[in-house]
Amino acid sequence: MKNKAVFMTGIREMAICEIEMPLPSPDQVVIRLSLCGICGSDMHYYESGRIADFVVKGDFILGHECAGTVVQIGEQVKKLKVGDKVCLEPGITCGQCEFCKGGRYNLCPDVAFLATPPYHGAFRQYMAYPENLCFKLPDNVTPLEGALVEPLAVGLHAASQGRIGLGSSVAILGAGCIGLMTLQAVKAFGAAHVTVTDIASKRLNLAAELGADAIVNAKEKDPIQAVMEFTGGQGVDVVIETAGSETTVQQTAYLVKRGGKIVFVGMPPSDIIPFNFSKLLAGEAEIKTVFRYRNLYPAAIEAIASGRVNVNRMVTHEFLFSQTKEAFEYVIAHREDVVKAVIKLSAD
Numbered sequence: 001m002k003n004k005a006v007f008m009t010g011i012r013e014m015a016i017c018e019i020e021m022p023l024p025s026p027d028q029v030v031i032r033l034s035l036c037g038i039c040g041s042d043m044h045y046y047e048s049g050r051i052a053d054f055v056v057k058g059d060f061i062l063g064h065e066c067a068g069t070v071v072q073i074g075e076q077v078k079k080l081k082v083g084d085k086v087c088l089e090p091g092i093t094c095g096q097c098e099f100c101k102g103g104r105y106n107l108c109p110d111v112a113f114l115a116t117p118p119y120h121g122a123f124r125q126y127m128a129y130p131e132n133l134c135f136k137l138p139d140n141v142t143p144l145e146g147a148l149v150e151p152l153a154v155g156l157h158a159a160s161q162g163r164i165g166l167g168s169s170v171a172i173l174g175a176g177c178i179g180l181m182t183l184q185a186v187k188a189f190g191a192a193h194v195t196v197t198d199i200a201s202k203r204l205n206l207a208a209e210l211g212a213d214a215i216v217n218a219k220e221k222d223p224i225q226a227v228m229e230f231t232g233g234q235g236v237d238v239v240i241e242t243a244g245s246e247t248t249v250q251q252t253a254y255l256v257k258r259g260g261k262i263v264f265v266g267m268p269p270s271d272i273i274p275f276n277f278s279k280l281l282a283g284e285a286e287i288k289t290v291f292r293y294r295n296l297y298p299a300a301i302e303a304i305a306s307g308r309v310n311v312n313r314m315v316t317h318e319f320l321f322s323q324t325k326e327a328f329e330y331v332i333a334h335r336e337d338v339v340k341a342v343i344k345l346s347a348d
Contacts, residue, residue, distance in 0.1 A: 005124035022128035030072035037065035063123035064114035067146030087146035090114035155181030157293035166190035174243030175203035200336035258283035
């Protein structure tokens with residue numbers, strides 16, 4: 001068998017190369033990867049070569065939203081067998097720091113996260129990975145759905161951080177993949193009224209299909225004015241920012257209800273953004289942030305298997321392994337049309 005990978009070889013440059021077939025260590029399995037989604041972080045690296053202090057140096061494999069089939073197991077593997085469909089949680093943590101031992105392993109400072117320099121990602125055909133981070137998929141969950149467990153976990157964590165409960169009113173800023181995953185997550189948590197804002201009509205129409213109670217096109221109407229009309233001037237219990245734009249970050253202070261919560265998920269374009277903190281101080285609003293997720297893969301898989309969450313509707317574009325560079329360029333050229341693009345790494 002041959003193993004190939006797509007390497008980022010420079011800014012907006014990629015090449016397909018043959019690499020060695022992996023061999024499993026005793027606690028690992030080898031997976032024939034079927035699909036991998038293109039994440040916003042992948043696009044950041046592809047276009048600029050860095051995210052904050054994480055810098056791509058040399059040829060680099062992107063991708064971390066992935067699923068596939070077990071083809072080989074290590075001698076200590078007990079729960080998985082050859083032929084099992086699995087999705088991969090992409091962060092290998094140390095297990096020893098205060099965050100790991102305290103249950104907040106997503107904050108582990110020594111995590112080895114797929115496609116975060118210097119750790120290569122999943123745009124390859126075969127990969128060895130620890131058994132305990134490979135989650136078996138139920139028979140009725142496809143590898144495509146398995147690849148989308150990762151972004152769904154982000155949405156579930158955002159809902160958890162916002163302490164969404166039965167009857168909550170929510171505003172989600174941004175109707176990209178994470179925004180739409182968050183929409184479905186807050187609905188599953190019991191939110192009663194959810195407003196989604198964006199500037200792309202196609203994404204907003206999809207939000208309406210997926211259960212948004214109100215959609216606001218920010219090109220046509222001021223989201224702050226719209227939300228205040230919906231809520232009688234009070235604002236919403238929870239504002240979740242997923243767009244990562246300076247404008248939407250600033251809007252959160254004007255949308256949140258007194259005593260409410262703001263959850264920041266999106267990656268802002270600048271490290272420092274002007275923000276009206278006096279609005280929050282006067283209303284004793286809380287700010288929470290989201291960094292990946294923790295202990296949510298089983299819940300995400302069950303939400304998909306039970307039909308409570310529809311991740312298939314997120315996928316607007318599919319590309320072959322040989323078309324990976326074309327896929328990235330397509331996303332750049334059609335940002336408002338693409339919700340989630342995925343790469344078919346094998347014929348499964």
